[in-house]
Amino acid sequence: MKFSAFGERFTRSTGALQLMDDLGAALDSEEPVLMLGGGNPARIPQVEQFFREELESVVADDRELGRLAFNYSPSGGDRRFRRELASMFKNRFGWPITADNIALTSGSQNAFFMLFNLFGGQMADGSRRQILLPLAPEYIGYNDVGIGEKLFTANRPRIELLDDNLFKYFVDLDNLEVGPEIGALCVSRPTNPTGNVLTDEEIDALSDLARRNDVPLIVDNAYGAPFPNIIDRKVTTAWNENTVLCLSLSKLGIPAVRTGIVVASEEIVAGISAMNATLHLAVSSVGPVWLHRAVRSGRLIDISNSVIRPYYRDSAERALGWVREYFQGVDYHVHRPEGAFFLWLWFPDLPISSNELYERLKQKGVLVVSGHHFFPGLDEEWQHKLECIRISHAQKPDIVREGIAVIAQEVREAYGL
Numbered sequence: 001m002k003f004s005a006f007g008e009r010f011t012r013s014t015g016a017l018q019l020m021d022d023l024g025a026a027l028d029s030e031e032p033v034l035m036l037g038g039g040n041p042a043r044i045p046q047v048e049q050f051f052r053e054e055l056e057s058v059v060a061d062d063r064e065l066g067r068l069a070f071n072y073s074p075s076g077g078d079r080r081f082r083r084e085l086a087s088m089f090k091n092r093f094g095w096p097i098t099a100d101n102i103a104l105t106s107g108s109q110n111a112f113f114m115l116f117n118l119f120g121g122q123m124a125d126g127s128r129r130q131i132l133l134p135l136a137p138e139y140i141g142y143n144d145v146g147i148g149e150k151l152f153t154a155n156r157p158r159i160e161l162l163d164d165n166l167f168k169y170f171v172d173l174d175n176l177e178v179g180p181e182i183g184a185l186c187v188s189r190p191t192n193p194t195g196n197v198l199t200d201e202e203i204d205a206l207s208d209l210a211r212r213n214d215v216p217l218i219v220d221n222a223y224g225a226p227f228p229n230i231i232d233r234k235v236t237t238a239w240n241e242n243t244v245l246c247l248s249l250s251k252l253g254i255p256a257v258r259t260g261i262v263v264a265s266e267e268i269v270a271g272i273s274a275m276n277a278t279l280h281l282a283v284s285s286v287g288p289v290w291l292h293r294a295v296r297s298g299r300l301i302d303i304s305n306s307v308i309r310p311y312y313r314d315s316a317e318r319a320l321g322w323v324r325e326y327f328q329g330v331d332y333h334v335h336r337p338e339g340a341f342f343l344w345l346w347f348p349d350l351p352i353s354s355n356e357l358y359e360r361l362k363q364k365g366v367l368v369v370s371g372h373h374f375f376p377g378l379d380e381e382w383q384h385k386l387e388c389i390r391i392s393h394a395q396k397p398d399i400v401r402e403g404i405a406v407i408a409q410e411v412r413e414a415y416g417l
């Protein structure tokens, strides 16, 4: 049996595959696994109760149930949900948008596959374009989505060391160039894996740069405002015709529902809808019907602000406290947690690679993600790429604490301390 070039490309081992397989194996394992590796959101009882109530009211209503499961949705996704989202964005942020500026996708991962291949790769005139990631490290899931090779190019960040073993990445705007070979810019904000939140000034500068070069700025808002709002900084969620803002229902607590939301110009939305029809016929209506009332009533935003955001703020603080406790005497830095639910740990001059550290930790029953996966498009050698790991603090506190203790022990051994 022979696979095509496409087949070989999309069946090879990737960081995302490793991460999702680790997640699946941990779920299935008889042995206890300290799962600090996945991007799974926390199971928050109050949030789950809210989801249960919303779903019960849908299931109790024959027409709603029909809409949820017994019909295909249109190619852009359930129109009522898109209308409600549009009016919510309009009321909350003043964006001049309608349902035609919104397309739904099968999770936002799927939106990135479509968007990146829409703007990058081989162009109709034979030239090639790339997606520029202005600040690497960047989200692991972008890594392998290109139909062709070398879809991404990325820039190193400017690093600022802060007090208390913290540091922060900034976009190195002085060294950021957008040439004719760039088809779009993309940033995740808050950033997975680092928990960084790009400042409004950084976003404005990137937005200007994109507009001047007539390419879109894609902002991955999977953790951002207005939902799930896992963001610990006062920043603006901006949109204009040249911005493609991607949201998701996953990090609210329902990743299995697979609903992504793309807010963009009508032209881009029409493009996504057309690709949806080819790739999936229709996207799932489960998330859109399940949550349409909560979008209309504002309950989705309320629960994001009153429960989800404080929950992760507390879990980040707790995890940071344990890092400080267990890593005393080790030369380490942590990216300042400003959003999402990860800690990004940096061990300067670590004598082993972060991947070796991942392997050793796996042997000890602790799953993390090696930092080297998070540099899509940054091909140059840079020791920093091999010195970081990502840990999630979305699991139960005992698991996070125990996991951090094991990691600290392993890192000490690697340094010979």
Ligand SMILES: Cc1ncc(COP(=O)(O)O)c(C=O)c1O
Binding pocket: 039, 106, 107, 108, 109, 110, 139, 141, 188, 191, 192, 220, 222, 247, 248, 249, 250, 255, 258, 259, 260
């Ligand atoms: C930054 C970021 N973007 C996108 C996604 C994809 O999420 P989903 O496909 O579940 O919407 C994730 C998931 O971990 C993420 O962390």
